Amino acid sequence: MEQIPFFLIARILLGLAAGFWLVRKMRGFIRKLAVGLMPVRYRVSERSFHLQTRLSASLAFFMAFCVALAVFLGLGKVERAARQHPWIEKEESTYSRHEPQSQTMEILSTEPVYPAPESGSTAQDSLPAEEIQPPQDETGQPRSYDVSGGYYAQLFAFQQEERAWAQQRYWEKRLSYPVLVAIAPGTRGPYKVLVGPFRQKQDARAYLRQQKLQGFPRNDEGLRLYED
Secondary structure, three states, rough: OEEEEEEHHHHEEEEEEEHHHHHOOHHHHHHHHHHHHOHHHHHHOOOOOHHHHHHHHHHHHHHHHHHHHHHHHHHHHHHHHHOOOOOOOOOOOOOOOOOOOOOOOOOOOOOOOOOOOOOOOOOOOOOOOOOOOOOOOEEEEEEOOEEEOOOEEEEEEEHHHHHHHHHHHHHOOOOOOEEEEEEEOOOOOEEEEEEEEEEEEHHHHHHHHHHOOOEEOOOOOOOOOEOO
């Protein structure tokens, strides 16, 4: 038997509690509303009290149901938003300086050992061929380049670069536009996760609304993009 989720039960109970609490606070208003809705001929009749009681009870239950439904749907929307971003913070509250990871260098011997030359070969032939190694980035980080222009939809801003790349890999499989990582030095949360580029700012805002993403459009001022 499938178990009912705890959050679903909590949404139902909170909705009912809020509905009945609000109706209890509005008893006087509900009675006045019931009297106002009654036809004039019933207000002066002997059945006026019974009709007023029934109408007040009906209005109270209807208002309680509406409030409970609104609370239930509102908490459901909050739950879906929490599941969409389960472990990612939108922006960290404190600023900590990002220290680059220390790199260990391998100490090589200053006197290389070469094999003895074979018979019929010169000493120069016995030396190993020099291999040309491709240049590597000393910092071990992706290369950055200037932004070529346009507008972007910013989704997140982090103080740690690793978290920005984790979010970029998550969203690039789910969105139709490219998901990029940019750095804006001197800002709180310098590592930005962007979607774009777009030709106009309105296009970025419309894309956020279409995909139901929480973010804002921005230009490329002060940004440098990273190559993964």
